[in-house]
Amino acid sequence: MWGDLGIVVAGLLTLAIFSLLYKDNPVYKFAEHLLVGVSAGYYVVHYFYSSVIRKFYVPVFQQGDIWLLPGGVLGILMLGRLWKRFQWISRYAIAFYVAAWSGYLIPSVLQERILVQIAGTFPPAVGEASLWTILGAILILVGVASILVYFYFSAEHRGAVGRISRIGIVFLMVGFGASFGYTVMGRVSLLIGRFQFLFEDLPKSLGRVGP
Amino acid sequence: MAGRRNDEGLRGTGRFQDILVNLDRRIIFLAIAAAVAFPILLPLNLPIQVSNEARAYFEEIERLSSGEVILLSLDYEPDTMAELDPMTLATLRHAFRKDLRVVAMTTYAGGVGIVERILGEASREYGKAYGTDYVFLGYNPDWSATMLRMGESIKRTYPTDHYGRRTDEIPLLSEVDSYEQIALVATIAASALAEYWVIWAGGKYNEKIITGNTAIQAVLIYPYYQTGQLSGFLGGLKGAAEYERLIERDGAGVRGMDAQSMAHLLIVCFIIAGNAGFLIQRRSQRRARVGGGDA
Amino acid sequence: MKSTGPVILGFLVGMLMFIQYFTPDKWIEARYNNVLDWKQVVFGITLILGVVSLFLYHWRKIEKREAGWLYSIVTVAGLLLMIAGAIAFSPQRGPYTWLFDYVQSPMQSTMFALLAFYVASASYRAFRARSFHAALLLTAGVIVMLGRVPLGELIGFSAGEKTYSLATLSTWILDYPNMAAKRGIMIGVGLGITSTAIKIIVGIERTYLGKGA
Numbered sequence: 001m002w003g004d005l006g007i008v009v010a011g012l013l014t015l016a017i018f019s020l021l022y023k024d025n026p027v028y029k030f031a032e033h034l035l036v037g038v039s040a041g042y043y044v045v046h047y048f049y050s051s052v053i054r055k056f057y058v059p060v061f062q063q064g065d066i067w068l069l070p071g072g073v074l075g076i077l078m079l080g081r082l083w084k085r086f087q088w089i090s091r092y093a094i095a096f097y098v099a100a101w102s103g104y105l106i107p108s109v110l111q112e113r114i115l116v117q118i119a120g121t122f123p124p125a126v127g128e129a130s131l132w133t134i135l136g137a138i139l140i141l142v143g144v145a146s147i148l149v150y151f152y153f154s155a156e157h158r159g160a161v162g163r164i165s166r167i168g169i170v171f172l173m174v175g176f177g178a179s180f181g182y183t184v185m186g187r188v189s190l191l192i193g194r195f196q197f198l199f200e201d202l203p204k205s206l207g208r209v210g211p
Numbered sequence: 212m213a214g215r216r217n218d219e220g221l222r223g224t225g226r227f228q229d230i231l232v233n234l235d236r237r238i239i240f241l242a243i244a245a246a247v248a249f250p251i252l253l254p255l256n257l258p259i260q261v262s263n264e265a266r267a268y269f270e271e272i273e274r275l276s277s278g279e280v281i282l283l284s285l286d287y288e289p290d291t292m293a294e295l296d297p298m299t300l301a302t303l304r305h306a307f308r309k310d311l312r313v314v315a316m317t318t319y320a321g322g323v324g325i326v327e328r329i330l331g332e333a334s335r336e337y338g339k340a341y342g343t344d345y346v347f348l349g350y351n352p353d354w355s356a357t358m359l360r361m362g363e364s365i366k367r368t369y370p371t372d373h374y375g376r377r378t379d380e381i382p383l384l385s386e387v388d389s390y391e392q393i394a395l396v397a398t399i400a401a402s403a404l405a406e407y408w409v410i411w412a413g414g415k416y417n418e419k420i421i422t423g424n425t426a427i428q429a430v431l432i433y434p435y436y437q438t439g440q441l442s443g444f445l446g447g448l449k450g451a452a453e454y455e456r457l458i459e460r461d462g463a464g465v466r467g468m469d470a471q472s473m474a475h476l477l478i479v480c481f482i483i484a485g486n487a488g489f490l491i492q493r494r495s496q497r498r499a500r501v502g503g504g505d506a
Numbered sequence: 507m508k509s510t511g512p513v514i515l516g517f518l519v520g521m522l523m524f525i526q527y528f529t530p531d532k533w534i535e536a537r538y539n540n541v542l543d544w545k546q547v548v549f550g551i552t553l554i555l556g557v558v559s560l561f562l563y564h565w566r567k568i569e570k571r572e573a574g575w576l577y578s579i580v581t582v583a584g585l586l587l588m589i590a591g592a593i594a595f596s597p598q599r600g601p602y603t604w605l606f607d608y609v610q611s612p613m614q615s616t617m618f619a620l621l622a623f624y625v626a627s628a629s630y631r632a633f634r635a636r637s638f639h640a641a642l643l644l645t646a647g648v649i650v651m652l653g654r655v656p657l658g659e660l661i662g663f664s665a666g667e668k669t670y671s672l673a674t675l676s677t678w679i680l681d682y683p684n685m686a687a688k689r690g691i692m693i694g695v696g697l698g699i700t701s702t703a704i705k706i707i708v709g710i711e712r713t714y715l716g717k718g719a
Contacts, residue, residue: 006608013609017616021240021623029577035613036560037581039321041588042606044557045597046320051352051550055543058370071544075551082558091512091715097548098714099516100541101355102703103523109703112414112440113406113696117689120438136682143686144693151694168690173639175687177646178679179430180633182447184625184651186294186426188247188474189448191622192467193293193615195247239630240623247622257656260673289611290618320553321614324606327598353549356542363539374598415527426654433680434689449654472657474622479648481630486644489634 007205014194051075143171228495231488239481246477250469257469264436265453267443268421271395272302277310279394280387284408285329286354287401288321291425296329297451297464298423299399303333305458312383313345314365314393318354318404323373342376346383349373355407362390362416390416399423405432409440423450513709520707561585646684650676 016031056072059065074096080089121144123129123137149161150168157165275281283302287295306313317326330347339345348369351357360368365388366378378384386392396418398408405422412418419442424432426447435441445454448471451464519541526538564578591601635641652658653676662671705711 002604006604010608010612013613014616017613017620020620022237029574030580031613032617033577033580034584035610035617037584038588038605038610039614040557040560040581041585041592042324042602042610043320044554044585045589045592045602046323046350047352047550047553047557049597050320050350051547051554054369054371055352055547055550059543063370067540068543068547070540071547074544075547078548078551078555081555087716088508091508092515093548093552094715095512095516096519097545097552099520099707100523100545102706103520104355104359104527106524106700106703106707107527108410108414109696109699112410114693114700116414116438116440117434117693117696120434121689139682140686140689143683144690147687147690148693151690169639170642171683171687171690173642174646174679174683175691177643177648178650178684178687179427180643180647181650181654181676182426182430184475184478184629184647185447185449185471185654186291187619187622187625188471188478189294189426189467190291190615190619191243191247191293191474192251192448192470193296193463194612194619195244195251195470196293196463196467197612199248199251234630236627239627243623243626258659259656260659262677289614292611292615293619321610324603324611327603328607351546352553353546356545356549360539360542360546363535367539367543430680430684431688431692433685434692437681437685447654468656472655474626475651475655476657478626478629479652481626482633482644482648485630485633486635 004205007202011198011202011205014198018194142167147171228488228491231484232492234484242477242481243474246473247470250473251466254466255469255472257472259449259452259456259465259468261453261456262446262450264444264446265450266457267436268423268445268450269305269443269454269457271419271421271442272305272309272311272397275309275311275394278312280312280314280383280392281306281395281397282390282393283313283315284318284396284398284400284404285315285322285326286318286398286404287325287425288319289325291401292325293463294425294448294451295399295401295423296325297448297462297467298445298454299325299329300333300462301451301454301458301460301464302397302399302423303329304336304460305454307333307337307339307344308458311394312343314348314383314387315345316348316357316369317350318357319401320350320352323350327373343382346381347373348378354404355411358408358411359415362412364388390418393418396420397422400428401425402428403431405441405444406435409435413440423454509712509715512715513712517707517709520703524707557585646679649679650684653677653679 013031013034016027017035019025020028052072052075056068056075059068060072074093077089078093080086121137121141123134123141126134129137146164146168148168150157150165150172152161152165155161272281283299283306285295285299303313313330315326315330317323326347330345333339334341334345341347348365349372351369357368366384369378371377372381390396390412396408396412398405398420400408400422401424405420405424405428408420408422413420420440421443422432422441423445424447426449429444429446429450432441432444432446436444445451448464448467451462452468453464455462455464522534522537523541526534561582564581566572567578568575568582588602588605591605595601597603633644633647635644649672652661653672653674658672658676660671662669662674664670702711706714
C-alpha cells in the first residue's frame with residue numbers, strides 16, 4: 001500500500017521536475033527545494049551515524065580505544081568554521097586532512113597513474129605480437145608522447161615542438177569526441193530510466209491502487 | 212518555429228537555412244522524448260553485440276568457485292541509478308547464481324538506500340541469507356581512507372554493519388578481514404572511484420578489480436584496462452545490456468537499448484541539420500560579401 | 507599558532523603517510539591506520555558542517571523574509587522531516603527510507619535526466635564543424651555515439667567472414683586514439699597532482715588553509 005502510494009508520489013514529482021522543460025515555474029521550484037531539503041536530511045543522518053557514532057563514539061566510549069580520540073578532537077576543531085573568531089582553529093583539521101591525503105597520494109599516483117601507464121605505452125617486442133598489435137601500440141605511443149609535448153609549456157610551441165604538439169591536438173580532439181559520444185549516451189540512459197519508470201512501473205502501480 | 216536570427220547573431224539569408232539552424236528548443240525536447248518513449252512502448256529488439264571488456268567482466272566472476280567472497284562496492288547515488296542499477300542487479304544475480312558470498316558496501320551516503328533495495332531484491336530471488344551469504348557494511352565516510360583501511364582490517368574499518376550489528380559477530384566476516392580473503396573487488400561507480408579502487412586496492416594490495424561505470428566515466432577507464440590494472444569493465448547502459456545478455460537474464464539494460472539507439476540517431480540528425488544550415492548560411496554570406504558587400 | 511602550527515602538523519602527518527608506503531615498521535603502520543581512522547571522522551564532520559551551513563542559509567532567508575523564503579521553508583521542512591523520521595523510527599525503515607525511495611531518489615534521477623534534453627539541444631546549436639579540429643571532434647563523437655549502440659552494429663558491411671561496422675570503427679577509436687588521449691591527460695594530471703601534493707606537505711602551497719595562512 002505505502003509502496004504503491006510512493007510510486008504515485010514519485011510519478012508526480014518526476015513530472016514536476018520535467019515541467020522545467022517548458023519553463024521555470026513554481027511547481028518545479030517547489031520540487032527542487034524539497035529535493036535539496038530531503039537530500040540534506042538524508043545525508044546528514046548517514047554522516048552523523050557513520051562518522052560520529054560508528055568511528056568515534058562506539059570505539060572510544062564503548063570499546064575503550066583511546067587511539068581514536070584525536071579523530072573526534074580534530075572533528076570538533078573543524079566546527080570552528082561556524083564562528084568567524086575561531087575559524088583559524090579549523091586550519092589544524094584541514095591541514096591534517098589535506099596533508100594526510102597528499103602523503104599517501106604521492107607514491108600511489110606515481111606508481112599506478114604514471115609509471116604503470118608509461119610502461120603500458122611501450123609496444124611489445126616484434127615476434128611477441130601480431131603486426132596490427134604492434135602498429136596499434138606505436139599509434140598509442142605517438143599519441144601519448146605528442147600530447148605530453150603539447151602539455152609542456154616551458155618551451156615555445158614552434159618548430160619541431162609545434163609540429164609534434166599539433167599531432168597531440170589531433171589525438172586530443174578524437175579523445176574529446178569520444179567523450180562527447182559517451183556523454184550523450186550517459187545522459188540519454190538517465191532519461192530512459194525515468195521513462196521506463198513512467199511507462200512501465202507507474203502504470204502497474206496505478207492499476208493496483210485504482211478502482 | 213524559425214527564429215529571426217541564427218545562432219551566431221547574424222541575420223539569416225534564406226528561409227530554409229533559417230529553419231535548419233533555428234528550431235525551437237521545445238521541438239527538440241519533444242522529438243527526444245518521442246524517440247525515447249516509442250521504443251519503450253513498442254520494442255524493436257535490435258541485436259546486441261558483446262564487447263571484449265564486458266566479456267572480461269563476466270569471465271572474472273564466472274571463473275570464481277562456489278563459496279568465494281567478492282567485495283561489491285556500489286559507489287553511486289540516485290542521479291545515475293538508471294545506468295548503474297542494471298549492472299548492480301546483474302552482478303548480484305550472477306554472483307548469487309554461482310553461490311558466491313557477497314560483502315556489499317558503498318562510499319556514497321546516497322547509495323545506502325539503493326544498495327538495500329537491490330540487495331533485498333536479488334537475495335530474495337535466490338533465497339540468500341543475511342550474515343552468511345551476504346552482508347551490507349553500509350556507508351563509511353572518506354572513500355580513500357576506507358579503501359586503504361580495509362586493506363588492513365575490514366572489521367576495524369566497519370566496527371558495525373549497516374544495521375548496527377558488530378562485524379566481529381557476523382558469520383560471513385569471521386573468516387574475512389582484509390583483501391587477502393577477498394577473491395575479487397567489483398565496483399559499480401559513478402565517478403572516478405573505480406580509478407581509486409585500482410590505485411589503492413589494486414596497486415597497494417594487489418587485488419583484482421572489475422568495474423561497472425557510467426558512460427561518461429567509462430571513456431576514461433580504457434588505459435587501466437589496457438595495462439591490466441582493471442580486469443574488465445562495463446561502460447554505461449550498453450555495458451549493462453551486454454552483461455545481461457552474458458548472464459542470459461535480460462533486464463532494464465537490454466530493454467533500454469532500442470530507445471538508446473533511436474535517441475542517438477535523432478541527435479546525430481540534429482547535428483547534421485545544424486551543420487548543414489550553418490554551412491549553407493556561411494556560403495550565402497560569403498557570396499553576398501563577394502557580390503555586393505565590398506562595394 | 508594560527509598559520510605555522512597547521513603547516514607543521516601537515517608536514518608531520520604528510521611525511522608519516524608518505525613514509526609508510528616504503529616501510530613495514532609496525533609502529534608506523536599502526537599510526538598510519540590511526541590517521542586513516544581519524545580522517546574518516548574529520549571527513550564526516552566536515553560534511554555535517556556543509557549541511558549545517560545549508561540549514562543556516564535557508565533559516566536566515568526565512569527570518570529576513572528574503573525573496574524565495576517560502577521555498578526555503580520547503581527545504582528546511584524536508585531536512586527536518588528526514589532527521590525526525592530517522593530519530594523517531596529508524597534510518598533503516600519508516601518515513602526516512604520511504605522519503606528516500608519515493609521523493610529523493612526519483613527527483614534526483616529526474617534532475618539528471620533533464621540533461622538528455624539539454625545535451626541534444628546543445629549538440630544541435632553548438633556542435634559546428636567550424637575548423638579541421640572541430641570537424642575531427644564532431645566526426646569522432648558521431649561515430650562513437652552511433653557505434654556504441656545496437657543500431658551502429660547494423661550499419662556496415664561484411665567482407666568474407668569479417669563484419670566491419672560503425673561499432674568496429676568506434677571500438678578502434680576508443681581503443682587507440684581515445685586511449686592515447688586519455689592516457690596523455692592522465693599522466694599530465696598525475697604529475698600535477700604529485701607536485702601539488704609535495705608542495706602541500708612541505709608548506710609551499712597553503713591556499714587551501716584560507717586567507718592569511
